[in-house]
Amino acid sequence: MxxxxxxxxxxxxxxxxxxxxxxxxxxxxxxxxxxxxxxxxxxxxxxxxxxxxxxxxxxxxxxxxxxxxxxxxxxxxxxxxxxxxxxxxxxxxxxxxxxxxxxxxxxxxxxxxxxxxxxxxxxxxxxxxxxxxxxxxxxxxxxxxxxxxxxxxxxxxxxxxxxxxxxxxxxxxxxxxxxxxxxxxxxxxxxxxxxxxxxxxxxxxxxxxxxxxxxxxxxxxxxxxxxxxxQRLRRAEEALAVRARDVLCATLLRRGEGELSLDGVALQAEPEEIRLRVLALCIEEIAGEAFSPRLERLERAEARLSEALRMGGRSRVSLGGMLLTIINGTLCVTPEPTRYRGRYVSISEDDA
Structure with missing residues (x-):
């Protein structure tokens, strides 16, 4: 050598x-x-x-x-x-x-x-x-x-x-x-x-x-x-991370035991990248840092939720054991009850 x-x-x-x-x-x-x-x-x-x-x-x-x-x-x-x-x-x-x-x-x-x-x-x-x-x-x-x-x-x-x-x-x-x-x-x-x-x-x-x-x-x-x-992406990443945390605080309606509720309508006004990051922060807060969904699956889940918000409808998406729900313009993130597994649209490894 x-x-x-x-x-x-x-x-x-x-x-x-x-x-x-x-x-x-x-x-x-x-x-x-x-x-x-x-x-x-x-x-x-x-x-x-x-x-x-x-x-x-x-x-x-x-x-x-x-x-x-x-x-x-x-x-x-x-x-x-x-x-x-x-x-x-x-x-x-x-x-x-x-x-x-x-x-x-x-x-x-x-x-x-x-x-x-x-x-x-x-x-x-x-x-x-x-x-x-x-x-x-x-x-x-x-x-x-x-x-x-x-x-x-x-x-x-x-x-x-x-x-x-x-x-x-x-x-x-x-x-x-x-x-x-x-x-x-x-x-x-x-x-x-x-x-x-x-x-x-x-x-x-x-x-x-x-x-x-x-x-x-x-x-x-x-x-x-x-x-x-x-280095340049790290600089941009730091700015986006700060903005996502600020938006999470601004749209947060309720923080309970194993549950977060956000103003989905206000969140929808943010750029897609910020919406994705806020969603990831919610999942991380409840599931812990060990669970980090792949970006492709997070993007598909966010797209379904955003469509429901735009149409004024309801949506429930399962993502790696978490249940993401849109009801009356509110986004709720909770662990998916075991007895309900498979009853909602699932964004899983098979979709990747």
Whole structure:
């Protein structure tokens, strides 16, 4: 594996990592470094160790997740442990045990990985978890979400910092190209692990990286351009989210136990995007964040309700166990009673 990128200097690494790892009066809690052993996370480990050596970094602990998906994984985790010890950073190996799904393996592994990292952060009293996601990862993520039909919320991509349970999930290299991190390892002589799954085209992300992204870059749609688009969509998303919350408050008629009632006529005066977001907020408030209907199904449900409001009629729509009802211009959102399942128009997975 070779790179044509420009290596990061020690000053570059300090500028990138320092804002998240420097000790401050208001911030001295430990940080967890997610280190797989690849070139990206190797630079994260070594760069953080450089700050710690000068006594400028908060207490650090590195963690490697052994997903148990490859025979070599256990030995690789032990190798990362040795590299961490060599630079004076404590290390933990976190193992994903139990049965593995036959489909959606990468997504399941991702959820398991973050769960294990959060558990470790909680155990040591950490404030944040740092990963080595790059600008290239951001571009791949956007294309994957685009292929799944995501709207502005999904296409805003990853944030440099986002919540993970009670912790900050931090991606300091999100504005850095992957080839610069590889070049840094090569210039410094830092060994790293090459994961063969990163070349396995049975995974969507790998196919996008190897087949589609080079073609897009040839037409000017580079990872940098995609990352800029993500930033602009994030800006628009923040404005739309604020407006949707304001409209929810303005149209709310009643908030009961497991029930919300809104002025449907007033809501209908809002643009479609705001109506969709208010509906999603209502469902999230009652069902919890774990339930997030796909955008296509939400759009179909909202279209049926809006038609009833325009015609002055009634409508009841079932969406993932929630009952959305229009009666006399009022929108009610409640859990669907089990005994009524199937009696109303259902917007389900089969419709997608």
């Amino acid at each position: 070779s790179s044509s990128g420009e290596a990061l200097t020690p000053s570059d690494l300090e500028a990138i990592l320092g804002p998240f790892l420097f000790r401050r009066e208001s911030h001295d809690r430990p940080a967890v470094l997610a280190v797989s052993g690849g070139p990206d996370s190797t630079v994260l480990l070594r760069g953080a160790a450089g700050l710690q050596a000068r006594r400028e970094a908060v207490p650090l602990i590195a963690a490697t997740v052994d997903h148990g998906l490859r025979p070599e994984a256990a030995a690789e985790a032990q190798q990362v442990e040795a590299w961490a010890a060599a630079v004076g950073i404590p290390h933990r190996i976190l193992r994903w045990s139990g049965e593995k799904p036959r489909t959606g393996l990468q997504e399941a592994a991702r959820h398991a990985r973050y769960g294990l990292l959060a558990a470790l952060a909680r155990q040591i009293g950490a404030a944040r978890i740092l990963t080595a996601h790059t600008l290239d990862d951001q571009a791949e993520t956007m294309l994957m979400r685009l292929a799944r039909g995501s709207g502005p919320s999904g296409l805003r991509g990853m944030a440099i910092e986002s919540p993970l349970q009670e912790f900050a999930l931090t991606r300091p290299f999100l504005g850095t190209r992957k080839d610069r991190l590889l070049a840094t390892c090569q210039l410094q002589g830092w060994p790293f692990i090459e994961d063969p799954s990163n070349e396995n085209e049975q995974f969507t992300r790998v196919r996008l990286r190897r087949q589609l992204l080079p073609q897009l870059a040839h037409e000017g749609i580079t990872p940098e351009r995609l990352a800029t688009l993500a």
